[in-house]
Amino acid sequence: MSRQLQRKLFIAAFLVPTFLFFSVFVLYPVAKGAHISLFDWSGSSEHMTYVGLDNFKEIVRDPIVWKAIGNDYFLVLGKTIGIVLLATFFAVAVTRLRIRGASFFRIAFFIPNIISIVVIGVLWRFVYNPSIGFLNSFLSLFAAEPVNRPWLGEEGTALWSILWPSIWAGIGFYFLLLVAAIMGIPASLYEAAEIDGAKQGRQFWTITLPLVWEQVKVSVLHIVMTTLNGSFVMVLLMTEGGPDNSTQVLGSYLYQMGFRQFHMGYAAALGVVILIVSLLTTLVLQRLLRRDTVEYS
Amino acid sequence: MEIRKTLGTVLTLALILVLAACGGGGKEKQTASGGDTPSSSNASPASPDASPVTPAESSDAQLEGDFEIQYFVGGYGDAWWKDVIAQFQELHPNLKIKQSAGPKINEQMKPRWIQGSPPDVVYIDGAGSNPRQMIEDDQLLDLSDWIGQATNVDGEKILDVMIAQPEQYGGKTYNIPLVFGSYGTFYDKALFAKNGWEAPSTYEEFLTLSEKIKAAGISPYIHTGVYPDYILGGFLYPAIISANGDDGQILQDMGDMKEGVFASEPVMKALNQLAETGSKGFIDQGAPALNHTDSQMLFLQRKAAMIPNGLWLESEMKNDAPADFEYGFVPSVTQSAGGKYVALPYTSTMAVAKKAKNPEAAKAFIQFIFTKQASLNWAEKTGALMNVKVDLESSSAGETAKNAMKYYSSDNTLVAPVVVFNADVFKVMCDATVALSVNKITPEQWAERVEAAAAKARK
Numbered sequence: 001m002s003r004q005l006q007r008k009l010f011i012a013a014f015l016v017p018t019f020l021f022f023s024v025f026v027l028y029p030v031a032k033g034a035h036i037s038l039f040d041w042s043g044s045s046e047h048m049t050y051v052g053l054d055n056f057k058e059i060v061r062d063p064i065v066w067k068a069i070g071n072d073y074f075l076v077l078g079k080t081i082g083i084v085l086l087a088t089f090f091a092v093a094v095t096r097l098r099i100r101g102a103s104f105f106r107i108a109f110f111i112p113n114i115i116s117i118v119v120i121g122v123l124w125r126f127v128y129n130p131s132i133g134f135l136n137s138f139l140s141l142f143a144a145e146p147v148n149r150p151w152l153g154e155e156g157t158a159l160w161s162i163l164w165p166s167i168w169a170g171i172g173f174y175f176l177l178l179v180a181a182i183m184g185i186p187a188s189l190y191e192a193a194e195i196d197g198a199k200q201g202r203q204f205w206t207i208t209l210p211l212v213w214e215q216v217k218v219s220v221l222h223i224v225m226t227t228l229n230g231s232f233v234m235v236l237l238m239t240e241g242g243p244d245n246s247t248q249v250l251g252s253y254l255y256q257m258g259f260r261q262f263h264m265g266y267a268a269a270l271g272v273v274i275l276i277v278s279l280l281t282t283l284v285l286q287r288l289l290r291r292d293t294v295e296y297s
Numbered sequence: 298m299e300i301r302k303t304l305g306t307v308l309t310l311a312l313i314l315v316l317a318a319c320g321g322g323g324k325e326k327q328t329a330s331g332g333d334t335p336s337s338s339n340a341s342p343a344s345p346d347a348s349p350v351t352p353a354e355s356s357d358a359q360l361e362g363d364f365e366i367q368y369f370v371g372g373y374g375d376a377w378w379k380d381v382i383a384q385f386q387e388l389h390p391n392l393k394i395k396q397s398a399g400p401k402i403n404e405q406m407k408p409r410w411i412q413g414s415p416p417d418v419v420y421i422d423g424a425g426s427n428p429r430q431m432i433e434d435d436q437l438l439d440l441s442d443w444i445g446q447a448t449n450v451d452g453e454k455i456l457d458v459m460i461a462q463p464e465q466y467g468g469k470t471y472n473i474p475l476v477f478g479s480y481g482t483f484y485d486k487a488l489f490a491k492n493g494w495e496a497p498s499t500y501e502e503f504l505t506l507s508e509k510i511k512a513a514g515i516s517p518y519i520h521t522g523v524y525p526d527y528i529l530g531g532f533l534y535p536a537i538i539s540a541n542g543d544d545g546q547i548l549q550d551m552g553d554m555k556e557g558v559f560a561s562e563p564v565m566k567a568l569n570q571l572a573e574t575g576s577k578g579f580i581d582q583g584a585p586a587l588n589h590t591d592s593q594m595l596f597l598q599r600k601a602a603m604i605p606n607g608l609w610l611e612s613e614m615k616n617d618a619p620a621d622f623e624y625g626f627v628p629s630v631t632q633s634a635g636g637k638y639v640a641l642p643y644t645s646t647m648a649v650a651k652k653a654k655n656p657e658a659a660k661a662f663i664q665f666i667f668t669k670q671a672s673l674n675w676a677e678k679t680g681a682l683m684n685v686k687v688d689l690e691s692s693s694a695g696e697t698a699k700n701a702m703k704y705y706s707s708d709n710t711l712v713a714p715v716v717v718f719n720a721d722v723f724k725v726m727c728d729a730t731v732a733l734s735v736n737k738i739t740p741e742q743w744a745e746r747v748e749a750a751a752a753k754a755r756k
Binding site for chain 2: 129153
């Protein structure tokens with residue numbers, strides 16, 4: 001066996017199995033989903049009727065889909081801003097501001113990440129409960145009359161009420177990511193800055209932020225992708241998409257259509273839409289976040 | 298360059314192989330694996346002379362061959378199923394009975410239904426099951442002619458012993474209701490007695506009572522806004538039937554999505570009742586945000602006086618009710634003076650697969666289980682009601698079930714037909730009903746929305 005063949009075999013031995021798994025568990029389902037999206041199929045019938053792009057035409061005309069896309073982006077925007085700002089702030093606080101009990105905060109902020117999302121949903125349903133919830137009891141302390149606002153039951157407040165727990169539950173991981181990045185910055189840089197008379201604010205903008213920009217970027221991308229693909233769990237747990245479809249996101253609407261209203265073809269088409277929306281958003285973000293990488297040498 | 302080319306070829310080949318394997322081999326594989334569910338199949342055949350033979354079936358030929366039963370195991374457990382299947386096996390020792398059962402059975406059996414090799418008989422219950430959808434998917438056998446004359450093993454006509462008659466789909470019968478219960482309005486007798494309140498028997502009384510309850514600082518009426526099934530079954534449907542002169546046919550027409558029925562006069566009258574109850578502030582303000590546990594907890598904590606719910610409520614909340622809580626039940630609160638109570642039933646049904654391999658055994662099994670004895674057995678094993686009229690007083694069925702049974706056998710109560718809605722229409726109806734209950738939309742807008750959904754579903 002020639003050296004070259006050996007080398008090729010060696011490389012193939014690593015790539016082929018991974019690729020096989022990738023094909024079976026990613027490529028095939030995606031292709032199958034796209035295929036089903038061209039059919040009118042209940043999801044339980046033997047018969048599938050080919051309808052071409054009718055499902056997609058229907059999607060364009062469906063007002064709930066547009067509402068859902070809007071809600072998706074509301075959550076994406078809200079979560080990205082909320083999580084990145086807070087996580088960065090907390091990370092800087094526990095590393096650079098020398099506050100007391102930094103290690104306690106590190107654990108405290110991470111705790112929501114190890115709680116199951118289901119528990120978080122149920123927990124926050126209790127917080128928002130109109131009659132016995134924590135939030136209304138708390139607000140009642142400051143009001144003349146007891147507050148009994150159904151936070152999750154009013155169209156104006158329901159989506160906002162889903163946003164807060166999502167942010168609360170999301171901070172921990174990005175917080176740790178940024179803490180690790182900030183701790184990786186050589187202390188000598190900060191020392192030099194201090195000797196030159198730079199205050200904390202100045203240090204943050206000229207040293208910390210440029211040097212953790214890669215991590216911020218990863219955080220933003222990751223938040224955007226997980227929100228577009230995963231926010232339906234929170235929605236299903238807290239409002240089931242209601243009241244009157246006002247908190248529906250694409251994912252929850254897909255579930256509703258596919259498994260509760262028996263339109264699996266339509267649901268598959270929604271899945272394709274989610275895929276396209278996610279890809280486009282990620283591409284746009286990649287461009288927007290492009291910025292010269294700063295490295296310390 | 299070389300490496301790339303070779304790798305490219307290898308990867309492409311691999312992909313093709315994988316896709317081919319997934320596409321082609323799927324059928325056999327899934328067929329073989331479909332039935333591996335938690336089942337205790339094949340009770341050992343008893344010796345022939347041990348089998349109890351009653352006069353009715355002594356003339357029947359012995360059944361043989363394979364026979365598969367699919368049943369969902371949920372709140373009712375599987376004790377009753379195991380029991381009746383063992384009895385059935387004793388009766389037909391040559392029949393090879395396979396039980397496909399479990400809490401996830403609907404998903405587990407789905408590939409089998411899709412591929413056209415379903416079980417013979419199915420009990421339709423649990424998440425992911427909808428008889429109307431199965432009929433639309435052409436999966437169930439038309440039982441219209443058979444059920445018209447079928448008798449149970451005791452020789453009684455099955456239709457005669459049932460509480461709720463089978464659902465009709467375009468005038469045809471495909472499934473037989475096995476479990477019976479009804480929605481209704483629940484209240485706490487202890488709380489009512491303490492305040493000198495009387496359970497309402499008409500809509501007028503309901504309004505007067507609500508006024509009093511509200512004045513006492515309690516929410517008169519609470520419901521489960523996240524799952525509007527409850528307010529539909531406990532308030533709106535009965536109201537529609539009452540407004541239709543106690544004729545349940547209108548609900549059937551709604552189920553069949555007849556044009557204009559959702560904007561018809563009885564429906565509008567019922568919608569106005571709901572809107573009125575909402576606008577007078579009798580419906581708990583928090584209701585749209587509540588799921589069933591939330592709303593039931595508030596009811597048990599006496600923060601709300603009345604709740605539309607199903608007969609399962611008592612056993613569901615067994616561990617949470619205060620010690621002095623006493624369940625009271627009226628089937629409906631929306632009838633006018635002189636009208637009957639309207640009990641809106643819910644059921645879970647049995648059906649025979651259209652592609653059943655042993656339809657004879659499937660029918661024989663249904664004849665075997667629709668008896669008074671099996672019904673009593675069901676009540677004792679599950680605490681709920683089976684759809685066969687039977688005297689429960691001496692049984693161990695729950696208090697609520699016994700009380701409700703009295704209503705069902707009374708002349709003053711109309712048991713509405715069982716109607717399963719098209720899932721799309723139902724969703725729109727749910728959303729619109731909650732929106733109406735908080736007066737976000739008018740009854741006319743409700744009708745408009747639901748008519749549009751029905752028009753789309755008819756296509």
